[in-house]
Amino acid sequence: MKVLVPVKRVLDYNLKVKVKSDQSGVDLSNLKMAMNPFCEIAVEEAVRLKEKGVVTEIVAVSIGPEQAQETIRTALAMGADRGILVKVDGDVEPLAVAKILKGIVEAESPQLVILGKQAIDDDANQTGQMLAALLGWPQGTFAFKIDVASDKVTVTREVDGGLQTVALNLPAIVTTDLRLNEPRYASLPNIMKAKKKPIDVKAAADYGVDTAPRLKVLKVTEPPKRQGGVKVKTVAELVDKLKNEAGVL
Amino acid sequence: MADDAGRRTQTITFDSLRPPSPFFTDSHHAWRASLRKFVDREIAPHVDAWDEAGAVPREVFKIAADFGLIGVGYPEQYGGWTEGVDRFHGVITSEEMARPGAGGVSAALMVHGIGLPPILAIGTEEMKAAIAPAVLSGEKQISLAITEPSGGSDVANLQTRATRRGDHYVVDGAKMFITGGMTSHYCTVAVRTGGPGAGGVSLLLIELDRPGVTRTPLKKQGWWASDTAALYFDGVEVPVANLIGVENQGFAGVMLNFNGERLGMASGALASARACIEDAAAWAQERRTFGKRLADHQVIRHKIAMMVQRVRASTAWLDLCAWRVQNGETPVVDLSLLKVQATETLEFCAREASQILGGAAYMRGQRIERIYREVRVNAIGGGSEEIMRDLAARQLGV
Ligand SMILES: Cc1cc2nc3c(=O)[nH]c(=O)nc-3n(C[C@H](O)[C@H](O)[C@H](O)COP(=O)(O)OP(=O)(O)OC[C@H]3O[C@@H](n4cnc5c(N)ncnc54)[C@H](O)[C@@H]3O)c2cc1C
Numbered sequence: 001m002k003v004l005v006p007v008k009r010v011l012d013y014n015l016k017v018k019v020k021s022d023q024s025g026v027d028l029s030n031l032k033m034a035m036n037p038f039c040e041i042a043v044e045e046a047v048r049l050k051e052k053g054v055v056t057e058i059v060a061v062s063i064g065p066e067q068a069q070e071t072i073r074t075a076l077a078m079g080a081d082r083g084i085l086v087k088v089d090g091d092v093e094p095l096a097v098a099k100i101l102k103g104i105v106e107a108e109s110p111q112l113v114i115l116g117k118q119a120i121d122d123d124a125n126q127t128g129q130m131l132a133a134l135l136g137w138p139q140g141t142f143a144f145k146i147d148v149a150s151d152k153v154t155v156t157r158e159v160d161g162g163l164q165t166v167a168l169n170l171p172a173i174v175t176t177d178l179r180l181n182e183p184r185y186a187s188l189p190n191i192m193k194a195k196k197k198p199i200d201v202k203a204a205a206d207y208g209v210d211t212a213p214r215l216k217v218l219k220v221t222e223p224p225k226r227q228g229g230v231k232v233k234t235v236a237e238l239v240d241k242l243k244n245e246a247g248v249l
Numbered sequence: 250m251a252d253d254a255g256r257r258t259q260t261i262t263f264d265s266l267r268p269p270s271p272f273f274t275d276s277h278h279a280w281r282a283s284l285r286k287f288v289d290r291e292i293a294p295h296v297d298a299w300d301e302a303g304a305v306p307r308e309v310f311k312i313a314a315d316f317g318l319i320g321v322g323y324p325e326q327y328g329g330w331t332e333g334v335d336r337f338h339g340v341i342t343s344e345e346m347a348r349p350g351a352g353g354v355s356a357a358l359m360v361h362g363i364g365l366p367p368i369l370a371i372g373t374e375e376m377k378a379a380i381a382p383a384v385l386s387g388e389k390q391i392s393l394a395i396t397e398p399s400g401g402s403d404v405a406n407l408q409t410r411a412t413r414r415g416d417h418y419v420v421d422g423a424k425m426f427i428t429g430g431m432t433s434h435y436c437t438v439a440v441r442t443g444g445p446g447a448g449g450v451s452l453l454l455i456e457l458d459r460p461g462v463t464r465t466p467l468k469k470q471g472w473w474a475s476d477t478a479a480l481y482f483d484g485v486e487v488p489v490a491n492l493i494g495v496e497n498q499g500f501a502g503v504m505l506n507f508n509g510e511r512l513g514m515a516s517g518a519l520a521s522a523r524a525c526i527e528d529a530a531a532w533a534q535e536r537r538t539f540g541k542r543l544a545d546h547q548v549i550r551h552k553i554a555m556m557v558q559r560v561r562a563s564t565a566w567l568d569l570c571a572w573r574v575q576n577g578e579t580p581v582v583d584l585s586l587l588k589v590q591a592t593e594t595l596e597f598c599a600r601e602a603s604q605i606l607g608g609a610a611y612m613r614g615q616r617i618e619r620i621y622r623e624v625r626v627n628a629i630g631g632g633s634e635e636i637m638r639d640l641a642a643r644q645l646g647v
Contacts, residue, residue: 016260032264034282070275077279185286188317191279192333 001148001170002057003046004110005080006101007039009064009071010121023219035071037183038116040078041176044183045146046114047079054148055112057081061104063097065089069199076194077186083199088211096204096211098130103207105135110171112153117142117175128175138168142177261530261553263348266523268561270337270568272575277337284345287316296351297614299474304432305357313358314387318342324369327381336512336575340567343516350524350616352623353474355517360429360475363510364391364437367452367502371494376454380435392433394424394480395503401426402636404439404503405447409482411440416489418442418453420461420482426630430478431466433457438482443497452499454491461485471622510631511584512571515591518627519564521620522595525602526556528617532606543605552601559594566590582644585637592628599624 011017011026012034018027035043049055060075062068063086072083086100105113118125132139140146140155144163147154148170157164158177168174186194204211232238243249291312299305313319321342323329346355361384368376368391383389397407409422420440427436436455443449457464457480465479494502530553533544543549570587573580599621603610610617628634 070279073275073279074282077283185290185316186279186283187315188280188283188321189330190317191276191283192330194279195276195333 001049001055001112002059002108002110003049003055004059004061004101004105004108004113005039005042005046005075006061006063006097006113006115006127007043007071007075008036008116008119008121009033009062009068010036010119013037013120019220019222023221025217025220033067033070035074036116036119036121038118038120038176038178039071040074040116040183041178041180042114042116043075043078043080044181045143045174045176047184048181049146049148050079059084059108059110061086061101063088063092063100063204072199073191073194074186076197076199077191078184079190080197082197084202085199086202086204086207088204090211091213092204092211093213093215094124094126095130095214096209097127098134099209100204100207100211101127101131102134103209105131112148112170112172112174113137114146114174114176117177128173132173135171135173137171137173139173139175140166140168141175143174143180144177145180146174261527261557263520263523263527266526266557266560267344268565268568272337272568272572276333277341280338281341281345284318284342285348287318288345288349291316292346292351292354293349296349296354296474296619300351300353300619301473303473304476305354305474310358310387310390312387314385319358319361319387320385323365323381323385327369327377328385329381336571337568339509339513340516340571343513344520347517347520348524350521350620350623351474352517352521352620352626353472356428356472356475357432360393360433361385361391362513363393363506364429364433364435366506366509367393367437367493368454370505371452371502372454373490375490376493380454384435389435390429390433391435391437392427392429393506394427394430394436394438396425396427398423398425398479402633405450405500406445407439407441407450409438409440411442411451411453411487413442413489414486417486418489418492420453420455420485420487422482424480424482426467427478427480428475430457430480431464431476436480437493438480439499439503442499447500449497450499450503451496452493452502453487454493455482455485455487459485459487470625471619472626507632508574508579508581508584511588511637512567512574514627514631515563515567515570515584515587518588518591518595519560519567521623521627522556522560522563522591522598525595525598525617525620526553526560528615529553529556529602529605532609549605552605556598556601559597563587563590563594582641585632585641585644588632589634589637592624592634595620595627596624 012032015031020027046058058080059082060072060080061084062072069085115128142158143155144158145156151170152167153172154167155174320329322334365384384391399408411418411420436457438453438455440451440453441449442451461483462485463481467477469477533549536543570583602617603621
């Protein structure tokens with residue numbers, strides 16, 4: 001079985017994001033980029049399925065600038081077999097990503113596409129669902145556990161207040177939640193071996209997709225600074241503040 | 250150490266403190282990213298416990314070997330791997346291993362880095378095949394014994410004697426301050442087989458379970474997770490086949506190690522200095538005294554600037570030295586003085602960072618406290634400051 005795993009290049013999750021002074025977006029210049037953590041979980045799951053013998057080939061796809069190759073190399077070092085880079089400069093919105101992925105799915109015919117539930121940069125949480133809709137495939141989002149058996153995939157999903165289990169016919173779309181697995185760190189020899197694995201470079205036009213944004217960002221602002229707390233001396237003072245300042249009583 | 254959430258809001262970090270290197274490629278960045286995860290998952294959470302226990306658990310050697318840490322730079326036929334690896338991967342490895350402030354853990358895991366190279370460089374095929382795979386898989390450990398109770402700087406005058414008797418050498422003498430001496434299975438030992446001076450020194454592979462070998466653990470200021478021993482050889486019989494290289498030509502084998510070791514020590518020392526600054530800067534921006542943040546007192550701000558100044562300059566030189574070695578040079582003057590520069594920078598930063606933390610810097614469990622205890626072993630081991638300067642001066646023709 002072939003699995004397709006889209007991986008996105010985002011700002012390293014350890015870094016503090018700064019808003020550009022003209023408020024047009026966040027400043028990414030000279031900052032360390034890394035694979036979106038949810039995508040890492042998706043790669044890990046695919047590699048585990050391969051280790052179990054369920055999956056025979058893992059194709060990692062990234063849609064982004066030239067440097068997104070590094071993100072694909074990370075997936076290859078973790079155990080993916082080959083990569084596809086769809087080179088696009090500038091922002092690509094979820095719908096354009098989903099359309100490109102649809103084109104790749106049609107060309108590659110995977111049985112399963114495992115995506116991160118969202119990317120930590122714009123937190124859209126849309127691509128997997130849109131791809132499922134465009135393909136007319138079943139979807140199991142926010143996966144906590146995945147079991148693949150012949151023509152079915154059983155996905156245990158994280159939903160408000162508990163877990164829900166759905167059985168999907170293959171081919172299907174799965175998106176990963178945080179607790180699905182703990183991604184491995186690539187061994188040092190595997191990082192070197194990954195350099196030799198093939199990466200195809202494509203353009204959005206190869207799939208007939210126009211990536212021009214449909215949304216317009218008006219303004220990006222920092223969240224309000226946290227104010228220091230105050231100590232109250234008496235219960236009466238607390239009640240007074242809750243009533244008259246916080247307005248919650 | 251500030252917690253992770255705190256660190257995320259900091260702009261002065263271990264990474265931001267390193268000047269950007271023109272020599273780093275994607276492969277180096279990927280290497281650092283993976284090592285970071287390995288260290289954060291397998292090493293950093295345990296450093297205090299291992300330090301207090303005085304040992305790194307045996308199974309960690311296996312985990313490190315599977316990850317590729319132990320075999321990096323060693324021939325593939327013995328279970329190592331060299332393909333695509335250059336000096337900068339080595340620099341990054343030393344830096345990332347230094348980041349948790351646990352030099353003892355690195356010393357324990359990586360001691361084969363001084364014990365094994367002489368065997369691979371000048372040992373027999375049988376010896377390589379018997380030792381290297383066991384060491385590189387993390388199963389066995391090999392140490393290096395040069396220093397003696399009578400001295401370590403003056404290597405050419407070592408006293409431990411190996412006397413040829415038939416197909417054996419009989420070894421008598423003692424070795425001092427040997428890293429991994431208590432736990433290692435093999436030891437590359439410098440012995441005197443000939444007359445006085447460098448021309449009478451040989452290297453001998455000694456299995457440390459041979460009759461006549463006794464070992465005594467030594468307690469020390471830092472590097473607790475790595476054991477250090479005095480080794481005593483009392484009529485120890487060692488087969489002649491254990492001779493590494495040619496008799497009385499062992500001195501060159503000893504010297505083989507040094508340049509790589511100095512680059513590695515400089516990388517580790519400067520990374521430890523960055524760890525000190527990271528913690529001190531985080532603290533200075535949190536802690537309030539006399540109504541304002543510590544960082545708002547000019548004396549403290551300047552301490553931080555002075556530390557950064559030294560780390561930046563030294564690390565840029567480190568990169569240049571690594572680049573020269575990578576291109577086949579052996580810049581002895583630079584490598585020896587770089588080591589001094591790096592350990593003095595570490596000493597300065599460990600001191601100033603400790604001052605910024607105040608009493609907290611003196612408490613166990615702090616990264617700075619551990620690093621402070623490692624300053625001297627960096628400044629003395631692998632060629633002391635005095636010896637490094639003297640070597641450089643001689644090379645300069647002074
Ligand atoms: C934790 C630790 C681990 C170690 N691990 C190992 C190991 O695995 N294997 C090993 O072989 N050794 C090991 N060593 C020993 C280390 O290499 C020596 O301590 C070092 O080489 C210095 O030798 P020494 O201590 O005998 O000092 P000495 O050689 O006695 O020198 C004492 C002092 O005098 C200075 N000095 C010496 N000669 C001169 C001179 N000509 N001019 C000016 N100053 C001079 C030195 O710089 C030093 O400061 C270790 C040491 C430590 C602390």
